[in-house]
Amino acid sequence: MSVAIIGAGVGGLTAALSLHAAGQSDILLLEATREIRDVGVGINLPPHAVRELTELGLGDALDKVGVPTKELSYYDPKGQLIWAEPRGLDAGYKWPQYSIHRGTLQRLLVDAVRDRLGPSAIRIAQRVNNVGTTDNKAVIAATDLTEDRAISYTADVAICADGIRSPSRDSLYGAVTPLASNGWVMYRGVTKSGPFLSGRSMVIIGDETQRVVVYPIADGVINWLLVRPKDTARGETELGNWNLPVSTSVIAEFVKDYRFDWLDVHGLVSASSESYEYPMADIDPLPRWVFGRCALLGDAAHAMYPFGSNGASQAIIDARVLAYELATAANPDDALRGYETQRRETASGVQLANRRQAGDVMARVSALARSGAHGDAKAELQDVERRYKQLAGFDVDALNTRKSWSVSSVSR
Numbered sequence: 001m002s003v004a005i006i007g008a009g010v011g012g013l014t015a016a017l018s019l020h021a022a023g024q025s026d027i028l029l030l031e032a033t034r035e036i037r038d039v040g041v042g043i044n045l046p047p048h049a050v051r052e053l054t055e056l057g058l059g060d061a062l063d064k065v066g067v068p069t070k071e072l073s074y075y076d077p078k079g080q081l082i083w084a085e086p087r088g089l090d091a092g093y094k095w096p097q098y099s100i101h102r103g104t105l106q107r108l109l110v111d112a113v114r115d116r117l118g119p120s121a122i123r124i125a126q127r128v129n130n131v132g133t134t135d136n137k138a139v140i141a142a143t144d145l146t147e148d149r150a151i152s153y154t155a156d157v158a159i160c161a162d163g164i165r166s167p168s169r170d171s172l173y174g175a176v177t178p179l180a181s182n183g184w185v186m187y188r189g190v191t192k193s194g195p196f197l198s199g200r201s202m203v204i205i206g207d208e209t210q211r212v213v214v215y216p217i218a219d220g221v222i223n224w225l226l227v228r229p230k231d232t233a234r235g236e237t238e239l240g241n242w243n244l245p246v247s248t249s250v251i252a253e254f255v256k257d258y259r260f261d262w263l264d265v266h267g268l269v270s271a272s273s274e275s276y277e278y279p280m281a282d283i284d285p286l287p288r289w290v291f292g293r294c295a296l297l298g299d300a301a302h303a304m305y306p307f308g309s310n311g312a313s314q315a316i317i318d319a320r321v322l323a324y325e326l327a328t329a330a331n332p333d334d335a336l337r338g339y340e341t342q343r344r345e346t347a348s349g350v351q352l353a354n355r356r357q358a359g360d361v362m363a364r365v366s367a368l369a370r371s372g373a374h375g376d377a378k379a380e381l382q383d384v385e386r387r388y389k390q391l392a393g394f395d396v397d398a399l400n401t402r403k404s405w406s407v408s409s410v411s412r
């Protein structure tokens with residue numbers, strides 16, 4: 001079976017590795033950028049994502065470059081602890097949780113793809129414009145950007161993993177899928193700085209008016225992000241663009257009161273080497289992911305607000321389930337149907353939960369904390385976290401005991 005994958009992001013690359021591990025050899029990745037650069041800032045991989053990458057043989061490589069998160073803690077705006085819980089191995093999972101630079105993760109996956117599938121498995125500068133199905137084949141229309149000419153590809157199956165603004169999705173639906181926003185902005189950056197708290201802590205500080213998240217992503221490198229309503233004076237910003245630079249001083253002003261004896265957030269943000277703004281964007285859950293021989297995967301299928309460490313994780317799980325189905329179902333059509341059945345409802349639930357988490361949850365918890373009821377706020381957060389883990393696939397017992405999506409262990 002031949003498979004074309006559109007997009008060499010976290011989802012597309014993991015799909016290539018998963019298909020290869022499941023015994024497929026005719027795999028081609030088409031990537032629009034002319035060069036794969038280490039773009040982005042921090043990203044989190046909870047144990048459900050790490051399990052999949054570990055089962056793909058990447059556990060040691062991840063451990064060399066990622067920071068194994070020890071705990072997650074919520075603080076009110078005055079720096080008072082509301083709630084903390086262990087994470088990763090410390091929480092009883094069989095797999096760690098890692099914080100890592102997105103570029104480092106993408107590089108690790110690119111290297112593994114080139115190593116296992118061959119140096120020409122990823123074809124860069126191929127901008128896909130249109131996908132469809134003719135005579136049981138996926139047909140892909142692209143532009144070869146190096147030669148500025150139209151080029152087409154055919155494959156038994158096309159996996160459309162071209163991100164939040166997915167042109168493949170738009171061509172399959174015959175219309176541009178609108179991006180939705182709650183009017184908030186996420187400012188993101190990294191700063192060279194020494195460790196804080198345990199050295200492997202992830203902290204969330206704030207209330208319903210703004211929230212700061214801080215965690216280390218490498219030795220001496222701290223990732224931070226600030227989420228707050230968009231400053232209307234700054235005019236319109238492009239939805240779905242992860243690479244909009246912004247002046248760090250604008251952001252530092254928002255956190256001028258966040259200076260605690262355990263972490264100087266203002267100092268950290270002020271000393272940032274790079275900062276970006278990302279207007280919160282997602283899409284409504286889609287009614288359909290599979291069109292003939294073309295299947296949506298990752299952000300193309302279920303772009304979500306970047307809360308709960310699940311953007312990359314859900315893409316990784318899509319990739320594993322799709323590869324499993326393609327290797328074990330009677331034919332590609334059954335496989336694609338099986339993939340959509342297993343994944344669409346769950347991922348849609350996570351999309352909607354991330355919207356709620358952005359709003360209602362913080363309002364309620366913050367109101368409790370402001371009235372001094374830190375214990376009630378803690379119970380509320382604990383309950384929300386528990387339900388979110390069950391939904392997204394990282395309840396500790398369920399994850400530790402569920403069957404693997406590795407195909408080698410299944411008789412075919």
Ligand SMILES: Cc1cc2nc3c(=O)[nH]c(=O)nc-3n(C[C@H](O)[C@H](O)[C@H](O)COP(=O)(O)OP(=O)(O)OC[C@H]3O[C@@H](n4cnc5c(N)ncnc54)[C@H](O)[C@@H]3O)c2cc1C
Pocket residue numbers: 006007008009010011012030031032033039040041042043044102126127128129161162163164166167168188242243297298299300306311312315
């Ligand atoms: C540049 C960039 C920076 C990011 N930074 C962060 C970050 O700092 N923190 C965070 O949490 N998340 C970040 N994300 C998002 C995060 O990577 C995804 O939410 C998650 O990993 C799901 O991955 P994905 O593979 O579905 O999509 P993406 O990671 O978005 O990958 C999509 C890929 O498809 C390619 N592509 C797009 N259009 C076409 C086309 N027409 N033809 C061919 N290829 C195409 C893109 O170049 C990209 O390589 C970033 C994404 C991008 C693209």
